[in-house]
Structure formats: structure tokens, C-alpha cells
Amino acid sequence: MGRNADRRRRRILLGHCLRATAVASLLTTLYYLAPLEGGLGVLTVLTLVLGLLAFGLLTVWQVSTIARSEYPRLAALEAMATAVPLFLIVFSATYFMLSETVPATFSERLDRTDALYFTVTVFATVGFGDIVPVTGAGRVLTTVQMIADLIVVGVIAKALFGAIKIAMRRRQGRRLPYDDAEDPDEEP
Template sequence: MSPPDDRHQGRAVIGHILRSTASIALLTLLYYLTPMDQGVGVDTLVVLVAGLAVFGLVVYRQVNAITRSEYPRLRAVEALATAVPLFLVLFAVVYFLIAQEYPATFSEPMDRTDALYFTVTVFATVGFGDITPVSESTRALVTFQMIADLVVVGLVARVLFGAVEVGLRRKGDEESGPPPA
């Protein structure tokens, strides 16, 4: 297999950037447009658990795609651009629903943007302190998110970049051809 030419490689980079951007935009759009008026209850827990399962499935599928990709590094960046926003939007939905049903669970009322902002500040571990969880149950949920953030940053990133290494080895094996007989 001959190495791809610069134009092919440039188109691949542009394609990955466009898909990554589209993924982020679509997840953000769905977050703002999806009706969320069912309140908090067992349904909220189901949304969180189902969302985490979907997140795991997305990561699993992305790992497989990375190992088979012509450009594993680009595919890994695209995978992160899909998985991390999905993870953040999932927690933002839960925080938004809790804040709507039980406004006293946070230090101030939260709309969707505030919930997303809060989620990202927890994920980034900067915690500005302007919005804080007040109730014990909400603090427990935020603590769970912090632990899950560490898993996403550490384990998921490691798995994705391990898949890059596998993809690069596979690609190198294909380029070198079969061993001489």
C-alpha cells in the first residue's frame, strides 16, 4: 500500500474536522431543543444510566473505528470530539432537570446554559464557585461526576490512544507488505 498523497491527507483532515464540529454542534443543538419538562424521578436516573451506557457504546465503537482507520490519530481526535461533549451534555441534562424540580439544590437558579456551564466547570476542575450544589443528594451526584470525569480523562483517553497505537501498527504492517517467503 503506497502512502497517501498530500491532497488526500488534507481532505481527510478537513473531513475529520467537519465531522467533529458537526458532532459537537448536533449534541449542543439537541441539548437546547429537546423538551425537558418531565421533572425529576426514576426517569432521571434511567436517563443518566442509559446515557452512560450510550457513552460506553460510543467509546467502544470509536475504539474499533480508530484501529481500522487510515488516519488513527485523526480518528481519535474525532472520537474525543464526540464522546466528551456527549458525556458533558448528559450531566448537564440531569443537573438542569434537578434544578428545575428542586431549585434549592443549587446555590442559584439554573437554566440550560447555566447547567452546561456548571457541568463544564466541574469537568475542568476549575469550580468557579458561582454555582454550587447545596443539597446532599446533588453534592453526591456532583461527586459522582467528578469521579466519572477522572475516568473519562484517564481511562477513556488512554483506551482511545491505545487504539491509535494499534491502528498505527496495523497501518505500518499493511504498508510494509507481507513478509518475504
């Protein structure tokens, strides 16, 4: 493998990593800057529904992009690194707005960081127990997140891996300068 191919491979890898990092950073920044103090109501439900719709549309678009990608595994990693933060921030914003309106929803009032922390502990299924939903609305929302977590981990991951397989099958007939299925350190 030549120098140019090595440079190209590093540039492509760096591009995927930088885009994923930039999107996750932008989403987090927007979460902290967004005017979410409106509290519970139609806006809260609308935020959750529109956020989950955006997540679904992003995932569908990413699956089709992966299936056409020259480097499907890198594209799938980038997809997960952008879609999962969006998913988590949608629930964090909803928990924050719910806590703003009904402070007794959780064992303590949630600021944005607490809401993000709670969302991640539910997503990771570790549930430390320091923040827990106390009211029915809080428990229903947390249950919805748990079910959505299972869907994200199971169905979405399967769709992404399926898209990788499709892209790899399409490429079988043509040799690329660097195939992300091969070992770059292996001698030809």
C-alpha cells in the same frame, strides 16, 4: 509528496474536523431543544443512566474504529471531539432536570446554559464557586460526575491511545500515501 496526496490529506483532515464539529453542534442543539422540563424522578435517573450507557457504547465503538483506521490519530481526535460533548450534555441535562424539580439543589436555579456551564467547570476542575450544589442530591450527582470525569480522562484516553498503537502496528508493513505519524513537511 505529490499534489494529489496533499489534497487527499487536506480532505481527510477536513472530513474529521467537520464531522466532529457537526456532532458537537447537533448534540448541543438537541440539548437545548429536548423536553427536559419533567423534573427529577425516574426520568432523571433514566436520562443519566442511558446517557452514560450511550457514552460507553460510543466509546467502545470508537476504540474499535480507531484500531482499524487508516489515520488512527485523526480518528482518535474525532472520537474525543464527539464523545466528550455527549458526556457533558448528559450531565448538563441531569443537573437541569434536578434544578427544575428542586430549585434549592444549587446555589441558584439552573437554566440549560447554567447547567452546561456548571458541568464544564466541574469537568475542567476549575469550579468557579458561583454555582455550587447545596443539597445532598446535588452533591452526590456532582461527585458522580467528578469520578466519571477521572474515568473519562484516564481510562478512556488510555483506551483511545491503545487503539492508536494497535492501528499503527498493523500499518507498519504497508506504506500509505500519507502517514499521520510522519511529518508532512519532511522530505522523503
